[in-house]
Amino acid sequence: MSEIPSDLRYAESHEWVSQEEDGVVKVGITDHAQEQLGDLVFVELPEEGDTFGRGDACAVVESVKAASDIYCPVAGEVVVVNDALADTPEIVNNDPYGDGWLFSVRLDDTGEIEDLMDADAYREHLAES
Secondary structure (H helix, E strand, O other), rough: OOOOOOOEEEOOOOOEEEEEEEOOEEEEOHHHHHHHHHOOOEEEOOOOOEEOOOOOOEEEEEOOOOOOEEEOOOEEEEEEEOOOHHHOOHHHOOOOOOOOOOEEEEOHHHHHHOEOOOHHHHHHHHHOO
C-alpha cells in the first residue's frame, strides 16, 4: 500500500501539495505515482517565474517505462525548483514526500488548497481507480 501522509493535499492526477509559507506551496508526486512509473531516469521541471493554471501540464518525469506529464495542482507562479533532481531523479522514487519534491508555487488563490483531496479522500480515489 502506498504511503499517504495526512498533512498533505492531493490532486486526482497524483500530485501532492504541502503548505510551506504564507501563499507558497511545495508540489511533488505521490508515492503511488512513483510506484506506477517505476525507476525515474529524467525529470524536466518548469522554470522559476513560469505561471500555470490549475491542471496545466507543467513538468515531465521519465522512467524506464514511459514519460508522464505532471500537472500543476494549483494556479500560480513557480518560485523554486528542486535542482537536485537534474542529476539524481531517483530521489523522487526514494523520498517522494521529502527530498523528492519537484517545485514550489506562489498561489494565485490560497483557497485552492481546500479544493484538493485530503488523505482519506485520496485513499478512496486510489481504491476506485
